[in-house]
Amino acid sequence: LAKTTQPISMDSYEGQEVNITCSHNNIATNDYITWYQQFPSQGPRFIIQGYKTKVTNEVASLFIPADRKSSTLSLPRVSLSDTAVYYCLVEDSNYQLIWGAGTKLIIKP
C-alpha cells in the first residue's frame, strides 16, 4: 500500500502562490492522487484529482512528476479564506484509500 507524507503546516501571505507537496513513494501503477480541503468542523471538499503530469481546474493545479512518487498542489494567489487543512489521498485499484495526515495552511494578511 502507498504511504502518504505531507508537511504538518505551512504559512503564506495573501496574493502569493502556495505549493504543498505530498510524498507517496510506494504508489502503484493504477493509483490516483486526489487533494481535499477541510475547514474546521466541516467535511472535506474535493479540490483536484490526477494520475500524471499536470491537471488544472478553476481553483488549483496538480503537478505529478514522471515517477509519480510525489505530487504538488498549487494554489494561485491565495486569500485569507484559503486557510484550511489540505489532505492528499492515494486511491488504489483495490479501492483502499490512503490519506495523508493533512497540511494546516495559514494565510496571513
Next chain:
Amino acid sequence: DSGVTQTPKHLITATGQRVTLRCSPRSGDLSVYWYQQSLDQGLQFLIQYYNGEERAKGNILERFSAQQFPDLHSELNLSSLELGDSALYFCASSRGFGEAFFGQGTRLTVV
C-alpha cells in the same frame, strides 16, 4: 450543501452503549464511505460500500459495523463504546470512483 445527509448531527452517550449513525448519499451515487476523525487528527478511512456490497475495509474496529441498504442509504453501528471512540464521523458518497462528497458529520461524544 454537498447533498449528503448525516443524522444525527450530535450524539452523547455513555461508555458501553451502542449507537447507529445514518447517511443518505447524493442522488445517483452508488458508493458510500465512512470515516472517523478524532479531535485535531486526520481522517481515518473505515469502510466503503458500493451498491449494497462491501467494497473496501480500512481501519474499522470489530466493535463497529456498517451496511448499505437497497435504497443506498447506509448505517454505521458502533457498539461497546469507549471514551476513545469520541470523534467526528463522516460519511461521503461518490459515483464509485473519483470525487467524493462529504456530509457535515456526526459528532459523537462518549462520556
